[in-house]
Amino acid sequence: ETGVTQSPTHLIKTRGQQVTLRCSSQSGHNTVSWYQQALGQGPQFIFQYYREEENGRGNFPPRFSGLQFPNYSSELNVNALELDDSALYLCASSGRTEYNTGELFFGEGSRLTVL
Amino acid sequence: QKEVEQNSGPLSVPEGAIASLNCTYSDRGSQSFFWYRQYSGKSPELIMSIYSNGDKEDGRFTAQLNKASQYVSLLIRDSQPSDSATYLCAHEPGTYKYIFGTGTRLKVLA
Numbered sequence: 001e002t003g004v005t006q007s008p009t010h011l012i013k014t015r016g017q018q019v020t021l022r023c024s025s026q027s028g029h030n031t032v033s034w035y036q037q038a039l040g041q042g043p044q045f046i047f048q049y050y051r052e053e054e055n056g057r058g059n060f061p062p063r064f065s066g067l068q069f070p071n072y073s074s075e076l077n078v079n080a081l082e083l084d085d086s087a088l089y090l091c092a093s094s095g096r097t098e099y100n101t102g103e104l105f106f107g108e109g110s111r112l113t114v115l
Numbered sequence: 116q117k118e119v120e121q122n123s124g125p126l127s128v129p130e131g132a133i134a135s136l137n138c139t140y141s142d143r144g145s146q147s148f149f150w151y152r153q154y155s156g157k158s159p160e161l162i163m164s165i166y167s168n169g170d171k172e173d174g175r176f177t178a179q180l181n182k183a184s185q186y187v188s189l190l191i192r193d194s195q196p197s198d199s200a201t202y203l204c205a206h207e208p209g210t211y212k213y214i215f216g217t218g219t220r221l222k223v224l225a
Contacts, residue, residue, distance in 0.1 A: 033212070042119070042203055042215030043159065056211040090158055100147055101211050106158040 004093050004107035012113045018079045021110045023091030025072040031055075031096040032074040033104060034066060037088040049074050050096055078112075086114045118142065119216035121204050127222045134191040136219050138204030141185065147207040148180055150189045153218065154200045162202075163189065194223045 005024045013019050025032050031050045035043035045058035049068035063079040072093070078085055088109045094102035120139045128134045136150075147166055151159035163178040165171045165187065171178045177190040187206075191198055201218040208214060 035213075035215075040217070042205075042217045043213075045212035045214070048211055058212060088158075096211070100207055100209070101213070103149070103161055103164055104213060105161060109158045 004091060004105055006089075006091050006107035006110050008110055009108060010111045010113075012115060013081050014115050015081055015083060017081050017114075018077065019081060019112060021076040021078075021089050021091075021112075023074045023076070023093075023107060025074070025091075025093035026105055029093035029095050029102075029105075030072055031094045031101060032068055032072065033092045033094065033101065034074070034076045035090040035092065035106075036060075037090055037109075039087075043090055046076070048101070081114045083114050086112060088112075118208075118214045119204055119206065121202075121216035121219045123217060124220040125222050126219055127224055128194050130194060130196060130223055130225050132194050134194045134198065134221055134223070136189040136191075136202050136204075136221065138187045138189075138216055139185055140187070140204075140206050140214075142206065142208040142214075143182075143185065145182075145206040145208045148178070148187045149205045149207075149213065150176075150178060150187075151203040151205060151215075152198075152200045153203055159203055191221075194221075196223045196225045199223045 033048040034046040037043045047057040092104035153159045165178040179188045203218045204216045205213045
């Protein structure tokens with residue numbers, strides 16, 4: 001069984017640039033959720049993708065956007081990067097049911113530094 | 116009021132002791148609760164999920180849930196230095212997102 005994989009693992013960008021982070025979900029999972037974790041904080045929900053559509057969004061501006069592909073993999077795009085966007089970006093996959101998201105299994109994360 | 120409250124620690128316990136980690140949450144409608152372990156520089160790893168009031172045991176770990184008191188805890192028996200990590204409490208308030216606490220840092224002293 002393949003776990004959740006993310007790429008790239010580390011990247012450095014400058015303010016105003018754009019970044020794309022990628023995630024492959026765990027085998028058998030149909031849902032991908034993205035979280036942002038700043039240093040010393042718990043993960044904060046960005047959004048969730050189910051059946052290739054955004055299903056729920058946290059308190060993040062529209063410059064955070066995403067996609068889910070037919071194979072359940074996903075991308076997170078962030079435009080017009082700001083210094084505060086520096087964080088660990090976590091992708092999690094789960095087997096969503098009618099009643100809940102299911103247990104989240106996280107990838108290793110993409111650590112973004114914005115200079 | 117924070118949605119999920121955890122003591123940030125560090126909580127220091129000697130090797131072999133029981134570590135007790137606590138979490139309170141504000142949403143009475145939550146049905147799903149989770150404990151994650153996160154080593155420094157790594158991603159969170161699911162340890163336990165609990166959905167019903169009472170205790171759930173898995174090896175050295177026991178999760179306890181009291182929905183009336185909006186309280187969930189994690190006990191780690193026979194603590195080992197390898198248990199030293201940050202433990203994140205999370206719940207799913209029925210909106211398809213998890214809400215995480217800021218975590219409790221546990222240090223197990225050899």
